[in-house]
Amino acid sequence: MSVRRLLESVESLGFDGAYLDSREGLPLWTDKNRARYDRDHLRYPSDLTDDEWAYVEPLIPPARRGGGKRRVDMRAVMNGVLWGLRTGAPWHDLPSRYPPYQTCHRRFQQWQRSGRLLRILQRLAEDL
DSSP states (O other): OOHHHHHHOGGGGTOTTOOOOTTTOOTTSOHHHHHHTOOTTSSSTTSOOHHHHHHHGGGSOOOOTTSOOOOSOHHHHHHHHHHHHHHOOOGGGOOTTSSOHHHHHHHHHHHHHHTHHHHHHHHHHHTO
C-alpha cells in the first residue's frame, strides 16, 4: 500500500473522516493546543513559559536557612540550564541575558548529582 493511499484512508487512522493535510492541521493540533505551545513570545525556545515555570518551581529547592539572600532569579538559572542542554554549547558561551555561566553550571551540577534535574525534566515531559 502506498503512503498516499494510507493517508487517504483516514478511517484506518481513527480520525473519522478528518482531513490529514498539514496545512489544515491534524485534529489533535487544535487552536487551543497551538496557542499553548506557541513559543514566539519567548526570547529563546528553550525558555520556560509561565505555566511551565509554575509546574516546575515547586521542585526548585528553597534558599538555605541562615544563608544570604539569593541574588539570582532561579527561573533565569533554570532557563540558562535548559539553554545549555538544548544547544550543547560550552557553558562559557551562555548568552548574557542569563545569570553568570558559573552559576548556571554549578546549579546544573548540583541538580544533576541530586537527581533533581531528572525530576524537573520528567515533570516538563509529563505536560506534553
